[in-house]
Amino acid sequence: EIVLTQSPGTLSLSPGEGATLSCRASQSVSSTYLAWYLQKPGQAPRLLIYGASSRATGIPDRFSGSGSGTDFTLTISRLEPEDFAVYYCQQYGSSPPYTFGQGTKLEIK
Amino acid sequence: EVQVVESGGGLVQPGGSLRLSCAASGFTFNTYEMNWVRQAPGKGLEWVSYINSRSDSIYYADSVKGRFTISRDNAKNSLYLQMNSLRAEDTAVYYCAKTSGWHNDYWGQGTLVTVSS
Numbered sequence: 363e364i365v366l367t368q369s370p371g372t373l374s375l376s377p378g379e380g381a382t383l384s385c386r387a388s389q390s391v392s393s394t395y396l397a398w399y400l401q402k403p404g405q406a407p408r409l410l411i412y413g414a415s416s417r418a419t420g421i422p423d424r425f426s427g428s429g430s431g432t433d434f435t436l437t438i439s440r441l442e443p444e445d446f447a448v449y450y451c452q453q454y455g456s457s458p459p460y461t462f463g464q465g466t467k468l469e470i471k
Numbered sequence: 472e473v474q475v476v477e478s479g480g481g482l483v484q485p486g487g488s489l490r491l492s493c494a495a496s497g498f499t500f501n502t503y504e505m506n507w508v509r510q511a512p513g514k515g516l517e518w519v520s521y522i523n524s525r526s527d528s529i530y531y532a533d534s535v536k537g538r539f540t541i542s543r544d545n546a547k548n549s550l551y552l553q554m555n556s557l558r559a560e561d562t563a564v565y566y567c568a569k570t571s572g573w574h575n576d577y578w579g580q581g582t583l584v585t586v587s588s
Contacts, residue, residue: 399516404565406581407508407516411529412574417565450516454573458530460506 364389364455368463381438383466385451390403390431398427399435401465402447410449411436438468444447446470472578473497475550475567480582487557490584493550493567496524498577501545504570507552510581511565521564535561557586 365388377383385396393414399407408416411427414434425437438445451463507519514561520541529540537554540553560579564583568571568575 400573401516406578407575408578409574409576412572412576413585418576448515451572452516452518455523457520458518458520459532460521462508463520465515 363459364391364453365460366451366461366463367451368449368451368466370466371464372467372469374407374469375404375441376471377439377441377443379441381436381441381445381468383436383438383449384469385429385434385436387432387434387453389435391453391455393434394427396434397454398451399450399452400447401446401450407450441468443470473486473569475569475577475579477565477567477579477582480540480565482585482587483557484588485558485586488553488555489557489584490575491552491554491565491567491584493546493552493579495550495569496566498569500543500548504542504574505550506568506570507541508566508568508575508578509561509584510566511560511563514563517563522550523568557584561585562586583584 367386369384396414398411401407415427418435448465450465454460476494504523516553522541538556542551564581566581567579571579
């Protein structure tokens with residue numbers, strides 16, 4: 363089973379600042395299989411990034427994804443108030459389970 | 472507009488059974504893979520089960536294997552999750568998700584399953 367470890371657990375920043383979220387895999391994951399999701403309180407998760415670096419439909423360009431192998435990063439430039447939420451990475455490896463990271467909570471400082 | 476809408480959640484006693492449904496619309500259901508994902512109260516996301524478009528490839532998380540059964544009816548644009556031998560630790564919001572390639576691009580709002588006596 364591939365374990366995804368996200369860091370930090372909580373990130374406290376102010377609107378207008380930039381954010382860098384990390385997702386580290388216990389073994390190599392093809393970039394094709396790595397996605398990022400955002401979840402706001404009381405809402406379903408929403409796809410942000412797929413294939414490690416492709417933005418989903420309607421996602422603003424302040425969100426970007428990068429990485430390969432075991433280290434992946436979600437970068438948010440110029441935080442907007444609506445960006446404060448919990449972010450999850452997920453991997454769809456060659457075989458299940460299709461694990462999620464434990465999440466990074468991005469909170470307003 | 473793509474929509475997936477879960478139903479069937481509720482309160483059930485330990486050891487009991489429940490069947491969740493997911494009604495899909497706005498896309499060609501019989502060409503897409505689907506997943507169930509759950510979220511225990513205050514916890515993160517946990518992948519539960521996967522089914523491909525023809526129902527000939529099915530996977531489960533170890534935590535539910537042997538107790539849960541995923542299925543679909545392409546004629547009815549519907550996905551199901553039959554949950555048996557329910558435990559307190561199965562208490563969660565269960566999400567149905569449309570899968571495109573190797574990511575879940577549309578999610579329902581979820582249905583709450585509470586396992587308690």
